[in-house]
Amino acid sequence: MDQYVTGSIIKRLRESRKMTQLQLAEALNVSDKTISKWENGRGYPDIALLEPLAKTLRLSVSELLAGESISNTNRCFNMKKIKFYVCPICGNVIITTGRAAISCCGIMLPDLEPETADSTHTVHVEQVEDEYYVAIDHEMGKKHYISFVVAVKEDGYDLKKFYPEGAAEARFKRSNVRNLYYYCNQHGLFQIPLGSVKSR
The missing domain is CATH 2.60.40.730 (SOR catalytic domain)
Incomplete structure (x- = not known):
């Protein structure tokens, strides 16, 4: 993968959910020492844990990899905020009308600057x-x-x-x-x- 979840992201998202390391560890069936290692940059979660980790933090896997929750604060789209994403692997074209965490073929896609x-x-x-x-x-x-x-x-x-x-x-x-x-x-x-x- 081009981008992977880091310990600092895990810590920030965990704290934003007001969870302790122990609570997160219990939800994932790992030890609190494992969570501590991730958060201190001495290891990474196994790829099999990404989905349960995202679910526990109430995010999608794409949001987890992007490091933030994408919330819709503007309930109607605005064409002036249009964003384009192109997958370099399959050529998929994705268009949004605002900020988004977009992934395709296992990589996070940056929005293109025209x-x-x-x-x-x-x-x-x-x-x-x-x-x-x-x-x-x-x-x-x-x-x-x-x-x-x-x-x-x-x-x-x-x-x-x-x-x-x-x-x-x-x-x-x-x-x-x-x-x-x-x-x-x-x-x-x-x-x-x-x-x-x-x-x-």
Whole structure:
């Protein structure tokens, strides 16, 4: 695994639940000395104990590995807080509308920071009637390609997946689209606003 639970995380989460080392040890069928060793960095819990440990601390395994409880303080989603996660192993694309602890293929995924497009990741966007036509000027080989493009609206998003040796072109309904994001499998996430696109 790329990230594993540390002793300091276990201690902080245990104390936040107002549990003693002995109480946690009894819940996991280990000794309080074992808990002490974990918390002092002299050992790690066995992978078989991750699920019972997370359950005892009232967390998911993903939250345990992230080191915090993810709570929903804002009951409605906000598209301005959109986050993108891409698994480097299977290529899975996960989109959230706020902070989250996301794991895939056994690793924790960082949220991607979008960059402004550069000369090697040029995108052409045109308004054609009620749609945006998007074409990304980029190689589409098996090792270097654009993986997906997403049109983010006020109330949701529309994702188009691309594949190596295919065309990096897509059409999106223009209604309420605010931003466009696209992902290069070698250079990361890029973003452009769509407010200045001219119609044809």
